[in-house]
Amino acid sequence: xxxxxxxxxxxxxxxxxxxxxxxxxxxxxxxxxxxxxxxxxxxxxxxxxxxxxxxxxxxxxxxxxxxxxxxxxxxxxxxxxxxxxxxxxxxxxxxxxxxxxxxxxxxxxxxxxxxxxxxxxxxxxxxxxxxxxxxxxxxxxxxxxxxxxxxxxxxxxxxxxxxxxxxxxxxxxxxxxxxxxxxxxxxxxxxxxxxxxxxxxxxxxxxxxxxxxxxxxxxxxxxxxxxxxxxxxxxxxxxxxxxxxxxxxxxxxxxxxxxxxxxxxxxxxxxxxxxxxxxxxxxxxxxxxxxxx
Amino acid sequence: xxxxxxxxxxxxxxxxxxxxxxxxxxxxxxxxxxxxxxxxxxxxxxxxxxxxxxxxxxxxxxxxxxxxxxxxxxxxxxxxxxxxxxxxxxxxxxxxxxxxxxxxxxxxxxxxxxxxxxxxxxxxxxxxxxxxxxxxxxxxxxxxxxxxxxxxxxxxxxxxxxxxxxxxxxxxxxxxxxxxxxxxxxxxxxxxxxxxxxxxxxxxxxxxxxxxxxxxxxxxxxxxxxxxxxxxxxxxxxxxxxxxxxxxxxxxxxxxxxxxxx
Numbered sequence: 001x002x003x004x005x006x007x008x009x010x011x012x013x014x015x016x017x018x019x020x021x022x023x024x025x026x027x028x029x030x031x032x033x034x035x036x037x038x039x040x041x042x043x044x045x046x047x048x049x050x051x052x053x054x055x056x057x058x059x060x061x062x063x064x065x066x067x068x069x070x071x072x073x074x075x076x077x078x079x080x081x082x083x084x085x086x087x088x089x090x091x092x093x094x095x096x097x098x099x100x101x102x103x104x105x106x107x108x109x110x111x112x113x114x115x116x117x118x119x120x121x122x123x124x125x126x127x128x129x130x131x132x133x134x135x136x137x138x139x140x141x142x143x144x145x146x147x148x149x150x151x152x153x154x155x156x157x158x159x160x161x162x163x164x165x166x167x168x169x170x171x172x173x174x175x176x177x178x179x180x181x182x183x184x185x186x187x188x189x190x191x192x193x194x195x196x197x198x199x200x201x202x203x204x205x206x207x208x209x210x211x212x213x214x215x216x217x218x219x220x221x222x223x224x225x226x227x228x229x230x231x232x233x234x235x236x237x238x239x240x241x242x243x244x245x246x247x248x249x250x251x252x253x254x255x256x257x258x259x260x261x262x263x264x265x266x267x268x269x270x271x272x273x274x275x276x277x278x279x280x281x282x283x284x285x286x287x288x289x290x291x292x293x
Numbered sequence: 294x295x296x297x298x299x300x301x302x303x304x305x306x307x308x309x310x311x312x313x314x315x316x317x318x319x320x321x322x323x324x325x326x327x328x329x330x331x332x333x334x335x336x337x338x339x340x341x342x343x344x345x346x347x348x349x350x351x352x353x354x355x356x357x358x359x360x361x362x363x364x365x366x367x368x369x370x371x372x373x374x375x376x377x378x379x380x381x382x383x384x385x386x387x388x389x390x391x392x393x394x395x396x397x398x399x400x401x402x403x404x405x406x407x408x409x410x411x412x413x414x415x416x417x418x419x420x421x422x423x424x425x426x427x428x429x430x431x432x433x434x435x436x437x438x439x440x441x442x443x444x445x446x447x448x449x450x451x452x453x454x455x456x457x458x459x460x461x462x463x464x465x466x467x468x469x470x471x472x473x474x475x476x477x478x479x480x481x482x483x484x485x486x487x488x489x490x491x492x493x494x495x496x497x498x499x500x501x502x503x504x505x506x507x508x509x510x511x512x513x514x515x516x517x518x519x520x521x522x523x524x525x526x527x528x529x530x531x532x533x534x535x536x537x538x539x540x541x542x543x544x545x546x547x548x549x550x551x552x553x554x555x
Binding site: 161164165167168171172173174175177178179180181182233287 | 369
């Protein structure tokens with residue numbers, strides 16, 4: 001029983017980590033907590049559903065289209081929301097993302113109503129048995145894709161010039177400009193990256209469960225605890241934090257739910273978040289400001 | 294090479310910081326810019342590099358030319374592309390990156406491999422080579438100063454703007470840093486404009502010096518001559534007039550008036 005919980009927790013944790021990765025990317029480069037991340041994730045999954053089911057496009061084409069749209073959306077956010085707010089307090093930008101999130105949710109209700117729909121199955125679903133433990137195959141695939149993305153991003157940051165530019169911008173924008181780095185372009189790129197990740201994680205999440213407006217909630221109720229646990233600026237942290245939160249949710253939730261009549265697993269990540277904030281507010285791998293004495 | 298004509302700078306549209314500063318940096322030469330706190334030294338550098346823009350400052354009058362190109366309305370990113378690199382005051386390393394990543398950041402605009410540039414910087418600062426995988430935030434003050442200078446060298450600038458390279462460093466380290474400045478200048482032919490509180494160190498490597506007070510250039514002479522100017526000696530080199538008998542009258546008025554402020 002425990003092993004089963006553990007394995008399920010790790011699998012779902014990979015997806016949470018991926019969602020949080022989108023938040024971390026934006027926070028790292030622009031110091032903005034993107035409260036609209038969950039809404040983007042939800043609406044991009046809806047778009048994928050529309051392309052595949054309403055327009056009848058093949059699923060791979062639908063996914064590619066959604067990825068292209070997410071890149072444009074990322075560039076658009078920088079151009080029409082971040083750039084006009086340059087020089088304003090960071091809180092103004094955060095509140096703007098909150099407004100954007102609600103706007104997107106409103107659009108989703110107008111366009112798709114409050115239904116729950118399923119994406120066409122493009123990942124095999126038969127469970128794989130490892131001794132006594134069963135792993136649903138689509139969870140395993142989603143987990144694998146999440147890990148692959150993490151590895152690609154880490155390589156990107158370590159070995160490419162654009163990656164180096166993003167890291168410099170995240171440290172000190174004035175220094176970045178003094179080195180000739182165009183900060184606005186870097187911010188646009190990191191938002192585009194973040195929304196591509198939102199699209200992928202949104203589609204994966206929807207293929208595990210379903211497409212519905214409630215998916216927007218995982219931005220705040222799952223990814224935010226993951227981000228705080230892992231550390232606001234850390235990519236590894238998002239993965240490690242995601243897995244820890246996933247395990248915590250399934251294991252603790254699994255044992256406690258029968259006692260309280262269910263539902264504890266939904267708040268378990270938030271409970272964990274509260275504890276992290278009290279004990280280690282900068283997370284496991286987050287930046288503690290370096291102070292030399 | 295760099296010509297600044299009667300440049301006036303305001304912060305937030307009202308605070309007048311530079312009141313018509315004119316100066317010149319010839320090709321391949323070192324020029325020192327001296328002055329007290331708040332005189333406007335750093336503002337001169339930021340006006341040239343364009344970084345004023347990031348601090349709500351604006352050039353409201355005058356012009357700046359670099360090799361014939363007018364640069365006072367360009368963005369800092371474009372000015373860097375012309376070959377002007379500013380080393381910002383206060384050793385601003387990227388704390389969470391390694392020494393080598395910091396240096397690579399300095400060569401952001403160079404295409405392809407930067408190994409040659411890295412080797413060049415390591416030949417000036419062997420200490421940085423030992424520390425190349427260390428997190429920059431944990432380097433000592435002197436090492437961080439070497440790092441920000443090395444980062445600027447990576448771009449092979451035509452003109453380097455150094456803001457207080459000796460700030461908060463021990464005298465020996467200051468000497469080492471200025472030796473490097475001189476060596477880099479003579480080997481790479483990079484022109485430099487150095488802002489310093491440590492006037493002695495700056496004048497020892499510079500060809501020419503300017504003294505700036507209250508946003509105006511008040512003295513302008515070859516460095517050797519400036520170092521012998523009685524006012525500069527008194528106010529910036531901390532020497533009193535040598536050989537004169539001290540009288541009570543002098544003790545009472547132990548500070549000569551800065552004549553140019555009269």
